[in-house]
Amino acid sequence: MTVEGRPPLPPPARTVFFVSDGTGITAETFGHAVLSQFEMRFRQIRIPFIDTLDKARDAARRINEVYASDNQRPIVFSTLVKHDLSGVIRASHGMHMDLFQTFVAPLEMELGVKSTHTIGRIHNVVDSEEYKNRIEAINFSLAHDDGQSHKNLAEADVILVGVSRSGKTPTSLYLAMQYGIKAANYPLIPDDFERGKLPSSLPPFKHKLFGLTIAPERLAQIREERRAGSKYASILNCRYEVAEAEMMMKREGIRWLSSTTKSIEEIATTVLQEIKPDRREF
Amino acid sequence: MTVEGRPPLPPPARTVFFVSDGTGITAETFGHAVLSQFEMRFRQIRIPFIDTLDKARDAARRINEVYASDNQRPIVFSTLVKHDLSGVIRASHGMHMDLFQTFVAPLEMELGVKSTHTIGRIHNVVDSEEYKNRIEAINFSLAHDDGQSHKNLAEADVILVGVSRSGKTPTSLYLAMQYGIKAANYPLIPDDFERGKLPSSLPPFKHKLFGLTIAPERLAQIREERRAGSKYASILNCRYEVAEAEMMMKREGIRWLSSTTKSIEEIATTVLQEIKPDRREF
Numbered sequence: 001m002t003v004e005g006r007p008p009l010p011p012p013a014r015t016v017f018f019v020s021d022g023t024g025i026t027a028e029t030f031g032h033a034v035l036s037q038f039e040m041r042f043r044q045i046r047i048p049f050i051d052t053l054d055k056a057r058d059a060a061r062r063i064n065e066v067y068a069s070d071n072q073r074p075i076v077f078s079t080l081v082k083h084d085l086s087g088v089i090r091a092s093h094g095m096h097m098d099l100f101q102t103f104v105a106p107l108e109m110e111l112g113v114k115s116t117h118t119i120g121r122i123h124n125v126v127d128s129e130e131y132k133n134r135i136e137a138i139n140f141s142l143a144h145d146d147g148q149s150h151k152n153l154a155e156a157d158v159i160l161v162g163v164s165r166s167g168k169t170p171t172s173l174y175l176a177m178q179y180g181i182k183a184a185n186y187p188l189i190p191d192d193f194e195r196g197k198l199p200s201s202l203p204p205f206k207h208k209l210f211g212l213t214i215a216p217e218r219l220a221q222i223r224e225e226r227r228a229g230s231k232y233a234s235i236l237n238c239r240y241e242v243a244e245a246e247m248m249m250k251r252e253g254i255r256w257l258s259s260t261t262k263s264i265e266e267i268a269t270t271v272l273q274e275i276k277p278d279r280r281e282f
Numbered sequence: 283m284t285v286e287g288r289p290p291l292p293p294p295a296r297t298v299f300f301v302s303d304g305t306g307i308t309a310e311t312f313g314h315a316v317l318s319q320f321e322m323r324f325r326q327i328r329i330p331f332i333d334t335l336d337k338a339r340d341a342a343r344r345i346n347e348v349y350a351s352d353n354q355r356p357i358v359f360s361t362l363v364k365h366d367l368s369g370v371i372r373a374s375h376g377m378h379m380d381l382f383q384t385f386v387a388p389l390e391m392e393l394g395v396k397s398t399h400t401i402g403r404i405h406n407v408v409d410s411e412e413y414k415n416r417i418e419a420i421n422f423s424l425a426h427d428d429g430q431s432h433k434n435l436a437e438a439d440v441i442l443v444g445v446s447r448s449g450k451t452p453t454s455l456y457l458a459m460q461y462g463i464k465a466a467n468y469p470l471i472p473d474d475f476e477r478g479k480l481p482s483s484l485p486p487f488k489h490k491l492f493g494l495t496i497a498p499e500r501l502a503q504i505r506e507e508r509r510a511g512s513k514y515a516s517i518l519n520c521r522y523e524v525a526e527a528e529m530m531m532k533r534e535g536i537r538w539l540s541s542t543t544k545s546i547e548e549i550a551t552t553v554l555q556e557i558k559p560d561r562r563e564f
Contacts, residue, residue: 014393023551025460026315033308033361034385037397048551075389079315095392103316103379107357110377111296115319125545135546138452142427170420173455178307263407264417269305269330 012043015066019059019078019089024048030099031077042075056085060092067093081117130180137176137183144184145169150201153184158275159205160185161198161249162212163241164232165222167259167267171212174268181272193244198252210271211249211256216242218260294325297348301341301360301371306330312381313359324357338367342374349375363399412462419458419465426466427451432483435466440557441487442467443480443531444494445523446514447504449541449549453494456550463554475526480534492553493531493538498524500542 016035018027024046035042045066047059066074076094080086080101090096104115125131143149144156146169153159158175160168160183168185175181186199202209216238223233231237249256255274259267298317300309306328317324327348329341348356358376362368362383372378386397407413425431426438428451435441440457442450446469454465468481484491498520505515513519531538537556541549 023547025547025551026311029308029311030315030381033312033381034389037363037382037386037399038389038393038395039398040393040395046555048555073392075392081319095388097385097388099312099315100319102384104319106379107316107320107377110355110357111320111322113320113322116321117319126543131545135452138455142424142451142455145424169424170417170459173420173424174459177452177456177459261408263413265305265307269307273328273330 012041014040014042014072015045015070015074016042017045017047017059017063017066017074017076017078017094019047019050019076019080021051021080021082021085022048024079026099027077027079030079031075031097034077034097035075050080050085050089053084053088056080056088060088063089063092063094083117133180134177137180138173140182141172141176141184144182145172147186147199153201153205155182156184156205156208157181158183158210158271159202159208160210160212160271161188161202161254162256162259163188163214163219163238163245165219165226166212166214167262167264168212170264171259171267171271174264175271178268179272181275183271188241188245188248190241190244193241193248196248198248206252206254208275209252209254210274211245211254212259212267213242213246213249213256214258215260294323296322296324296354297327297352297356298324299327299329299341299345299348299356299358299360299376301329301332301358301362303333303362303364303367304330306361308381309359309361312361313357313379316359316379317357332362332367332371335366335370338362338370342370345371345374345376365399415462416459419462420455422464423454423458423466426464427454429468429481435483435487437464438466438487438490439463440465440492440553441484441490442492442494442553443470443484443536444538444541445470445496445501445520445527447501447508448494448496449544449546450494452546453541453549453553456546457553460550461554463557465553470523470527470530472523472526475523475530478530480530488534488536490557491534491536492556493527493536494541494549495524495528495531495538496540497542 016031018024018031020027050056050059063074063076073093073095076096078086078089078098080089080098086098086101108115158181160172162168164187172183172185175183186202192199216235219242220233220235220238227233257270298313300306300313302309332338332341345356345358355375355377358378360371360380362371362380368380368383390397440463442454442465444450450467454467457463457465468484474481498517501524502515502517502520509515539552
């Protein structure tokens with residue numbers, strides 16, 4: 001069935017495989033970045049956890065089947081550490097782009113050491129400090145979502161503030177999940193604007209505050225999807241709240257950014273630049 | 283200060299830069315994967331949002347400064363789409379690994395089309411269906427964390443079940459954030475075991491249930507960190523809960539996996555394989 005008056009989308013021009021000895025998340029991130037440079041649609045097939053020769057042979061068979069049925073080479077993005085596994089894949093009828101084969105050898109030369117050829121160091125990840133910090137940060141951010149808890153705010157790496165639906169919650173969770181940042185978030189609500197003061201638990205942590213604002217039109221649109229026809233979602237109310245919130249942040253000297261056209265990844269990265277530049281080493 | 287009896291860690295052998303015209307998340311994912319093959323420590327510097335010649339020149343200057351002070355070339359992982367920007371970076375004294383320069387040209391040949399050289403297509407992401415789905419999935423997963431809500435379970439892509447602290451919450455959030463999967467989660471608690479039945483809102487959605495289990499020793503360790511000395515954290519109780527939960531899942535025909543040694547990325551990827559193989563296209 002097609003939408004009337006609109007031609008049906010053409011079928012995807014090419015099939016793309018993401019083949020990995022681990023989750024395939026790196027292979028997908030890598031492949032998506034490269035493919036995003038092309039104005040084409042791709043059929044995507046993810047083949048994770050290829051860590052034995054048998055599984056690699058199965059994956060190669062699937063690639064060859066697509067080659068036969070599409071009548072053209074599928075694109076294969078892979079992150080396979082072991083030479084024997086990547087060899088099996090490379091022998092199939094695909095156009096092969098392997099992150100490790102491409103970059104590890106030159107880096108061995110540069111560093112003057114051999115690589116370990118270890119499958120997904122991520123396998124040992126659960127016992128690492130970094131992983132534990134991430135899980136702890138997720139728990140912290142969840143417990144401190146939407147001003148739910150005033151406890152342990154001293155532990156927070158950052159406290160996001162802004163009007164309801166300005167993007168605080170997904171940004172907090174992303175900061176925790178991706179970077180292990182303990183991100184609390186507090187809504188700025190009409191009560192705060194009437195009192196003309198920040199929520200009472202925040203002033204002691206002013207150096208950790210970071211504000212999110214948003215264009216009133218965009219905010220009204222987002223709120224409308226949640227509570228259609230409400231005063232909460234009305235453009236007049238959204239204009240009032242945003243103006244008051246920005247005035248308060250200015251008065252209190254809180255750094256802020258507008259989330260209107262930014263993805264949570266972009267907001268999180270900007271916040272990170274502000275609060276913790278270059279802190280990580282591994 | 284060093285821990286007694288343990289030699290201090292040597293300083294990181296090399297400096298690594300992640301340079302990007304966008305958030306740098308792809309550059310970091312790419313670089314971390316490659317660096318993880320080396321048993322060395324690296325000092326990491328992230329330089330995101332390099333989208334003008336001036337910013338590129340600043341970044342090149344920082345790379346050259348490190349070259350001078352480290353007395354060796356820093357490693358530079360970059361994802362710069364525009365040739366003029368990547369040219370400025372490549373002219374600096376680093377060892378350069380650029381994802382686009384390496385892979386886009388061969389792909390242009392293979393596909394017979396020119397790439398768009400568009401900086402971070404992610405900039406238009408906020409208006410895309412995929413992005414909206416991710417945000418909606420995050421909201422859904424949050425609202426349906428830990429059995430908080432029985433509403434709209436029909437909308438869930440998956441419902442994770444398992445004893446408290448088996449990894450349901452971070453997995454649900456990761457599925458939502460990374461894949462736009464609406465993942466609810468329900469704890470299995472002693473009340474359920476005594477009744478010998480699944481929580482009452484779940485049976486209609488049995489085909490969407492996916493179980494997480496965990497080794498009792500590991501569970502006791504995790505719970506101990508949260509409620510030291512409690513019955514809840516005791517190894518006897520953990521053994522009881524895990525045995526009952528596994529029995530229940532077996533009896534009800536629920537697929538499950540053990541989260542004991544798996545990262546949330548690995549659990550999420552496995553769940554995804556089970557519930558939605560190959561569903562995404564872009």
